[in-house]
Amino acid sequence: MAKELWKGNEAIAEAAIRAGCRCYFGYPITPQSEIPEYMSLHMPKAGGVFLQSESEIAAINMVYGASGAGARVMTSSSSPGVSLKQEGISYMCGAELPGVIVNVMRGGPGLGTIQPAQGDYFQATRGGGNGDYRLIVFAPANIQEVVDLMQEAFELADQYRMPVMMLLDGMIGQMMEPIEWKKPPVSPDDLPAKPWATTGTKEGRAPNIINSLFIDPEACNVHNQRLEEKYRRVIENEQRYETNDTDGAEVIFVAYGTPARLARAAAGLLEKEGIKAGVFRPVTVWPYPYEALHEVAIQDSVKVVVTVEMSTGQMVDDVRIGVNGVKPVSFIGQAGGVIPTPREVANAALKALGR
Amino acid sequence: MKLPEKQITIISGHYGTGKTEFAVNLAFAMARDGRKTALADLDIVNPYFRSYERTRELEREGIAVFVTSNFGKADIPALPPDIMSIFVNRQQQSIIDLGGDPVGARVLGYYQPQLDRIDFDYWFVINQNRVENRTIEGVVRYLRLTEAASKQRITGIVNNTHLGDETTAEVILRGDEFAAKVAEIINLPIICTVGERCFEEELKSRLNGSFFAIDRYMTKPWELGDHEGGQFAWQQEA
Structure with missing residues (x-):
């Protein structure tokens, strides 16, 4: 059709x-x-x-x-x-x-x-x-x-x-x-x-x-x-999730809805700068795919996990539960109807990497 | 495509046809042709993807922008008094971007006394990939409802058949054929067939309507073009 x-x-x-x-x-x-x-x-x-x-x-x-x-x-x-x-x-x-x-x-x-x-x-x-x-x-x-x-x-x-x-x-x-x-x-x-x-x-x-x-x-x-x-x-x-380019990534973005698409764009910007970034996207936010996120975060290649939200930080709590301390978790978000730009998201990852 | 000759060009069409993208591109084309240009965003229906969101880019090229209220970002469809200037300023050509359905077109009724006194065109944008535009009957029904709500007659058809990122030359050609049939049945001219600039060479000699090449301004927040999302290239330079 x-x-x-x-x-x-x-x-x-x-x-x-x-x-x-x-x-x-x-x-x-x-x-x-x-x-x-x-x-x-x-x-x-x-x-x-x-x-x-x-x-x-x-x-x-x-x-x-x-x-x-x-x-x-x-x-x-x-x-x-x-x-x-x-x-x-x-x-x-x-x-x-x-x-x-x-x-x-x-x-x-x-x-x-x-x-x-x-x-x-x-x-x-x-x-x-x-x-x-x-x-x-x-x-x-x-x-x-x-x-x-x-x-x-x-x-x-x-x-x-x-x-x-x-x-x-x-x-x-x-x-x-x-x-x-x-x-x-x-x-x-x-x-x-x-x-x-x-x-x-x-x-x-x-x-x-x-x-x-x-x-x-x-x-x-x-x-x-x-x-x-x-x-x-x-x-x-009933846990559902999607991963994009997470295998062997240095940076893992975690985001749902619109921010997941911002994160994909940000990953593209980072790639141009020689940094491999992937996106973990929960499709069900309850039940939250904690184990799947943990599996992604625990990879040797992963240095930082960056949560992207259009809020001041809510899902980041679930990300911390999933990552469970194996890697540092940071957050970038805007609230009230402001949408972070892919550049801001990419810069948040660079900051988390200490660059 | 031949740019508008008249003082006012009104753009209507169901939301999703891309009428706002067309209106913004038309404003740029007119301004770049050296004309004093204004764009009035009179959309009282849609909260997002409004032409006024490109105010900075438009004003940078000397285009005056009018918006439904000082609170464009709220759902308060108040019409500010300064919009009246587009009907009296004969040194300037203005585009009116209407809301995307007969409810949105109703705004024009308010300006009927002004429109009665000047020359204007009223173009109807169609996109065959929108459900309401699937059949000729559907388009004609919608067009007539829009005319009735706005108390004005449509004077031309703009074919903007597209599928967002998945648009191909074939999609545009199919829409052009469809628009030609619609135009014939209701005895109106096809003003142009719209497509992204990259399709211009391939399509310009194969269309019923003359080709109007556009650039994407009404992008989604994650779409990267010549900018890195949310900002345009000139802002990066600044």
Whole structure:
């Protein structure tokens, strides 16, 4: 099939419909408003439900309800809006409800700016809501990956009965790239059955209950241990990452989303100066590919590991866990919507090398 | 390509067609032709990849830049009063870069009294690789919606069929053929077919539209051209 030029936000919406998602609830906010805009036009055509909720909080609770009833469902927002959704996300994890949440990050904290940023890493990977819970978090770095991962996001959400987050910076949401639709569209009729969903007993079975409230602490502990066992399985099976020119590299850049592409450009600048640099890019930022990063960092050739982020330094904590002291880890980042230039990134590596 | 003769040239088209890249390149071409040139970024839809982001480069070549508000980086689509000067200053030729859909084109309605009094062209940029531009019917539908929202008639078609970094001569040629069909059906001229400078020799004699060679100014932050990302060559020299 011929390639088409798609904007990140439109592509994510179309990919969701193609993945069999038939319920979208959301509220507009820059830089992700093209998602609800696209959904408002195309979701009804696909026979689905588009609803612009009265708030982000309402939207995530609609996701909770639709998911409980067995629907393939999603919501999207940008940083301040995703903050509002945190309670609902925690409830979904407690009630073991699948769903996809898209965060197209902008500058923060608070209202911040409408420019691209990555300040929501802790919120996405550590949880902005209460309790012991995790989300699978995909961090695509190009539009093709956005559409490929979107279907997988819905599949993993159903498989593990947990929400999956697509964590994009505003640049990925707003930019255009050529893509192809590799997988055939999924019909909602062909999705695996959800015997736990509240679809009505028809007097033929005991009622299903969707709930995150446990009166008895023992029972709540058992519930938490069971969730933890599930998260272990996710850690074992769902780590994704990509490496570029890391074999025998002196400098390892670690970055996700837009900064991964800045790092590739910076590696090109360093190569001209006779320094071999590679890029390690986590595709899942939870579960984080710690062991894979460790394997790359421990190579004899590696002198420094440089983390690049559009924040003041959040993922760098995970990089330190992965590298675990075998090599020095440094950081270069800008926040609030400012994007570091490839030259700044390259210079950070030179500084780390003591040159 | 023959540069615009009229006082104002309005550029519209779906976002992703590359209308902003075309508008910026057109401004440079006019300024380098010795004309007093202005560019008005009246995009009230897109937050990123806006022509005003190249203000420094444009102003350096003497091009006056107007932007939707003093807070271009915020989503406040306020129209500043100084934009009015492009309608009264007859010593200057101006380009208006509209937002990329019928909603964006609605801004023009506000300037209808001014536009009624002057000569202007209103060009519609198409890129066949955008879903909305895939079919002739799709382009015509979009063009008519844009005209209705802006209360003005399109006067010419610009073919900017591309696939970003994956653009080939064949992609541009296919788009040129497509644009010719569109232009014939709606009885409008093809103003030009746009392509990066490297395609000029190969394509210039094989097109329906005259070739307009562009350089990439609306680059992504990691794209390195004659600069090392984020900055242009002249800034490095400074």
